[in-house]
Amino acid sequence: MSYDTDMSIWVGDLDGYINIDAISRANELEAEQDALEADLDNLGDITLFSNQAISSRRLHSRGVNPEQWRWMLHRAEKSFGQMDTQEDIERAFLKATMSLSRRYAVARYAGFEGLSFSSAVTAIFPHGIRALLFSYMAGEQSLSDPSCRKEIQGTLHLAASTPNLTAYDQTGIVRRKLHKLAVDAAGKDAHLKLDREKMRSTLSLLRLYFANRECQVSSASELEKMYSRYESARAAEKQGFDTSQRLTGKRIENWRLRSLQPLTFFFPFSVRNSLKRLIDQEASSACSIDHETSVNELALTYCEIELMRERAKKRDKRSE
Numbered sequence: 001m002s003y004d005t006d007m008s009i010w011v012g013d014l015d016g017y018i019n020i021d022a023i024s025r026a027n028e029l030e031a032e033q034d035a036l037e038a039d040l041d042n043l044g045d046i047t048l049f050s051n052q053a054i055s056s057r058r059l060h061s062r063g064v065n066p067e068q069w070r071w072m073l074h075r076a077e078k079s080f081g082q083m084d085t086q087e088d089i090e091r092a093f094l095k096a097t098m099s100l101s102r103r104y105a106v107a108r109y110a111g112f113e114g115l116s117f118s119s120a121v122t123a124i125f126p127h128g129i130r131a132l133l134f135s136y137m138a139g140e141q142s143l144s145d146p147s148c149r150k151e152i153q154g155t156l157h158l159a160a161s162t163p164n165l166t167a168y169d170q171t172g173i174v175r176r177k178l179h180k181l182a183v184d185a186a187g188k189d190a191h192l193k194l195d196r197e198k199m200r201s202t203l204s205l206l207r208l209y210f211a212n213r214e215c216q217v218s219s220a221s222e223l224e225k226m227y228s229r230y231e232s233a234r235a236a237e238k239q240g241f242d243t244s245q246r247l248t249g250k251r252i253e254n255w256r257l258r259s260l261q262p263l264t265f266f267f268p269f270s271v272r273n274s275l276k277r278l279i280d281q282e283a284s285s286a287c288s289i290d291h292e293t294s295v296n297e298l299a300l301t302y303c304e305i306e307l308m309r310e311r312a313k314k315r316d317k318r319s320e
Contacts, residue, residue: 040066046300047293049277050284054300063310064303072306076298086288091218093278093294097271098215100301104308105266106208112266113204123205124212130156133174136202140194142186143178152177160213166233167210168259171203211263220282220289223275226262234260270304 043056043066059069079096083089102124110120122128133152137143152174159165159173178199179191186193217223237257264272274297281289 042066043069046296048297048300049274049289049293050280052277059303062303063307068306069299069303072299072302073295075302076295079298080291080295084291086290087219089289089291089294090220090278093289093298094217094219094223096298097274097301098217100298100305101264101267101271102212102215104268104305105263106212108266109208109211109263113201113208115201115204115208119201119205120208123208126209129205129209132205133202136198137178139198140182142182142190142194145185148181148185151181160210164229166229166260167207167214167262168233170210171207174206175203207259208263215263220278224279224282227279230260230262268301268304268308271301274301 040056040060045053045055046059046069047053056066056069060066064072076096080089080092083092103121106120106124107117109115110117113120119132123132130153133156134149137148137152155174155177159170162170162173165173178194182190182194214226217226234257237260264275267275277297278289
């Protein structure tokens with residue numbers, strides 16, 4: 001036998017029953033909403049770089065309640081410690097932001113380039129990219145001699161240490177060396193006999209390696225210079241100054257242009273906005289980069305990453 005646990009009483013004036021438990025639950029919900037409103041009022045507007053702000057209510061509408069926001073602030077605070085100089089704060093903010101966004105960016109890059117995620121993750125590390133590069137060379141007869149590996153390792157170091165180049169151009173240095181080694185070993189046009197798909201994947205992984213390296217900036221000015229390099233390269237490409245070719249030598253429309261993007265292009269949209277605000281504030285010189293605002297910006301990145309993880313989990317459950 002089962003019993004209805006809801007308590008109802010007869011109210012003569014209403015000529016009907018009322019549910020006491022339902023009224024109690026409604027009162028509790030109202031009290032919770034009042035408490036939430038008070039908490040949101042207490043948080044108010046959250047200051048961001050470049051004299052911008054986000055309201056606590058907007059943050060809540062995106063799925064971040066006050067309790068979650070305070071937890072993200074606590075996590076972000078750990079990245080700064082007792083730093084008080086602008087240089088130290090900028091360095092800590094950029095290091096933490098790049099680290100938080102890297103995995104997401106690598107996954108997007110891998111999808112964009114048709115690479116496996118495992119190979120893309122491997123490629124961002126110096127030992128990893130060398131292992132992938134040597135593995136590719138071992139499968140090509142004209143590049144399999146041990147002396148080729150020694151030469152290409154030197155070229156890899158040269159490309160990485162050459163200043164003011166985009167990741168695409170650094171990759172081009174290694175590509176040209178691979179072609180030369182093939183020609184030296186097997187004669188004219190030997191580079192055209194290299195497996196095109198394997199070469200394409202290897203060059204994509206190389207570009208990811210260099211793109212990750214160039215994101216290891218320590219100041220807003222360094223970040224802005226990186227963006228400027230890509231803007232200049234893209235502008236030149238659009239004007240037709242560059243006629244980059246693929247391995248076959250055949251011109252492919254916008255091939256270089258689609259690859260002329262820094263790794264931050266694959267960051268979450270909100271993180272890219274945060275980096276833009278940092279650059280804008282640095283450029284305006286209206287005020288210095290302070291501790292509190294930097295913590296807020298980093299906490300916002302934590303929120304975005306967590307929200308994306310939650311959305312991904314929900315998509316996975318729906319697909320089961």
